[in-house]
Amino acid sequence: MKAQDLGTAAPNTWCPGCGNFAILNAIKPVLAELDGAGLVPKENVVVVTGIGCHGKIADYLQVNSFYAIHGRAIPVATGIKLADPDLTVICFAGDGDAYAEGLDHLIFAAKRNVDVTTIVHDNRVYGLTTGQYTPTSPSGFAGRSTPEGLEVSPINPLEMVFASGGTFIARGYSNRIDLLKETIREAILHRGFSFVDVLQVCATFFNMYDLYNRRTYALEEHDPQDVVQAQAKMVEWDYNSDGPMPLGIFHRRAAPTFGDNFEKFNSKIPDLEGKVRRVLKGYI
Numbered sequence: 549m550k551a552q553d554l555g556t557a558a559p560n561t562w563c564p565g566c567g568n569f570a571i572l573n574a575i576k577p578v579l580a581e582l583d584g585a586g587l588v589p590k591e592n593v594v595v596v597t598g599i600g601c602h603g604k605i606a607d608y609l610q611v612n613s614f615y616a617i618h619g620r621a622i623p624v625a626t627g628i629k630l631a632d633p634d635l636t637v638i639c640f641a642g643d644g645d646a647y648a649e650g651l652d653h654l655i656f657a658a659k660r661n662v663d664v665t666t667i668v669h670d671n672r673v674y675g676l677t678t679g680q681y682t683p684t685s686p687s688g689f690a691g692r693s694t695p696e697g698l699e700v701s702p703i704n705p706l707e708m709v710f711a712s713g714g715t716f717i718a719r720g721y722s723n724r725i726d727l728l729k730e731t732i733r734e735a736i737l738h739r740g741f742s743f744v745d746v747l748q749v750c751a752t753f754f755n756m757y758d759l760y761n762r763r764t765y766a767l768e769e770h771d772p773q774d775v776v777q778a779q780a781k782m783v784e785w786d787y788n789s790d791g792p793m794p795l796g797i798f799h800r801r802a803a804p805t806f807g808d809n810f811e812k813f814n815s816k817i818p819d820l821e822g823k824v825r826r827v828l829k830g831y832i
């Protein structure tokens with residue numbers, strides 16, 4: 549299978565120059581490669597999206613997919629993975645989706661180490677609704693809901709997921725597609741909750757290409773298992789300084805997954821399924 553075999557006939561409605569194209573063009577060859585290598589068969593892949601411009605990626609990928617409601621891609625993905633642990637579940641969410649409406653789900657997925665991959669299209673603006681600020685919009689951002697400029701600093705998603713117990717934490721940039729591909733590939737192969745925040749430029753409502761081209765750099769000689777190093781790199785973020793913004797895998801460690809713990813819990817209750825069925829019988 550080739551990357552182009554994963555495309556669909558759906559007309560693409562993203563704006564010219566949108567960073568979403570890069571994420572689509574990164575995931576396709578990765579899925580083709582993993583399928584070809586026998587690591588992740590295409591039929592076992594399920595994509596779950598939230599609501600926003602990013603969500604259309606489900607229309608453009610020839611794999612199983614599910615449109616969730618706003619902010620709820622992660623709990624849907626969690627349910628799919630628990631129902632069939634053989635599936636490889638990949639969540640796509642926007643920054644409004646993952647860091648505002650769905651923030652609690654992100655934190656709990658990291659804390660529980662749910663074995664799904666979450667890729668956040670972090671364009672730092674609500675693009676589909678034409679330019680309101682999100683939790684990652686930088687201070688000073690002037691949009692439709694803050695015409696005089698935003699006066700608060702953005703959250704740092706990587707630090708937040710790290711503090712929640714995330715076992716794979718990475719950042720990509722839509723203008724560094726080779727690095728993005730490599731990062732997404734590693735995220736999919738990680739056993740446990742893998743989180744990739746992608747600096748996905750919204751060319752129409754918040755064009756950050758110049759700034760990111762100037763400030764981003766790839767992590768080198770970085771040990772993702774060294775938590776002190778990982779934290780030191782995560783704090784290199786956009787608090788209105790003109791400092792560097794690292795890209796790549798910041799943190800990675802092995803830990804039991806939510807599915808492992810769920811199995812253990814189930815095994816302590818003999819005939820759990822039968823008990824649930826008997827209870828439900830009274831209602832259906």
Ligand code: SF4
Nearest residue numbers: 563566601675750751
């Ligand atoms: Fe992309 Fe922004 Fe256009 Fe949405 S509004 S498709 S995020 S460029």
